Amino acid sequence: MEFTVKQIAEILGGVIEGNAEEKVNRLDKIQEGSKGGISFLSNPKYEPYIYETGSSAVIVANDFKPTKKIQTTLIKVADPYTSFSKLLEAYAAMNASSKVGVEEPAYMAIGSKIGDKHYRGAFSYIGENCEIGENVKIYPHVYIGDNVKIGNNTTLFAGAKIYADTVIGSNCVIHSGAVIGSDGFGFAPQADGSYKAIPQLGNVILEDDVVIGANTVIDCATLNATIIRKGVKMDNLIQIGHNVEVGENTVIAAQAGISGSTKVGKNVIIGGQVGAAGHIEIPNKTIIAAKAGVSRSHKKEGLTLMGTLGFEIKDYMKSYVLFKKLPDLEQRLKELEKKS
Structure with a gap:
């Protein structure tokens, strides 16, 4: 099925930056996106992909500010991960078995x-x-x-x-x-x-x-x-x-x-x-x-x-620091024992 970015933004309660009439028909990973796909950006480590993705639209956080030129249309929402999950649920429901x-x-x-x-x-x-x-x-x-x-x-x-x-x-x-x-x-x-x-x-x-x-x-x-x-x-x-x-x-x-x-x-x-x-x-x-x-x-x-x-x-991490130092502490103990 095919939807416009405007229709998807209405479902998600998002704000559009770009072409509201852009059409999408599938869900894509941002690093593998191509025309007709919609992706999302939630984890900052994936931000570089938004500047090169081929996805027609990307769901991003309201406070997202690009540092480079972006070709894709953005849909700004409060929580990109939750919004994309909502799309996944809707997509799954449309493709669910209709067996009766x-x-x-x-x-x-x-x-x-x-x-x-x-x-x-x-x-x-x-x-x-x-x-x-x-x-x-x-x-x-x-x-x-x-x-x-x-x-x-x-x-x-x-x-x-x-x-x-x-x-x-x-x-x-x-x-x-x-x-x-x-x-x-x-x-x-x-x-x-x-x-x-x-x-x-x-x-x-x-x-x-x-x-x-x-x-x-x-x-x-x-x-x-x-x-x-x-x-x-x-x-x-x-x-x-x-x-x-x-x-x-x-x-x-x-x-x-x-x-x-x-x-x-x-x-x-x-x-x-x-x-x-x-x-x-x-x-x-x-x-x-x-x-x-x-x-x-x-x-x-x-x-x-x-x-x-x-x-x-916190207690575990403190103990683990000491645990990592045990080989060094053992060596120092042996050296002290030799001197004594």
Whole structure:
């Protein structure tokens, strides 16, 4: 589809500098842009590209002031990254699968209900007493167990597995291979050194606007619910233990693991390969750097945690300075020992 810069600026609430009638029909990286494309500039290190890009238009910040002549048309907005994301969402929606109906073979048990404009792919399975909303897309080989509830406009990609009693909100996305509601890792040690499985009788609740990446696993609770609050975004290959609660608008990168009964606050950013111990609390707005290990609760909001034991970043950096000096200190110690 083709739009004028003026039309896009109206969508984004931006101010145009240049040709408002310039036409664009796709989204381009600024360093690879060509005529008909629209790009954005958010990171200052990419500024040199704006003076040579072939993109017909570039979204920039309101305070952007070029230092050289620019050929492209500018759309000035408060936040270029967010505005470009908005365009990506609109573009994705226009190109989203319009599939509606049921492919054969697909199974839905008697007593389950599904709303209008839904799609069920071949070999998908829906168990008993399920309630599924409107415009839900269920791709091939998706398994949905008994008593599951799914809100409107939710998409389950091929091979996702939803265990019994799971509750999924509206506008959620569950990517391929994700498993929602599998047993929590609960085993009681026995006198003979063996372990006895503890029945996991709870469920998983995903609130609205949650995204779950491919091959991510969220365990059901032992008794109540594992809860993923509204707006949470999870990358691929993440493990969420039983009874965990993840607060609103938290983002978690790939290969992170949150152990059982841990509570993660709102607007937390968790980097790749982070590990969090069980039965701890992570406050709102915490940032946890990649590969950090969080072994205890923190009370102060807005901390940045880094390092194997995940202590505050300023303390970590001070310690790391000393760590780098250890070889030199060792050599000096040896020299002093020789003199003595």
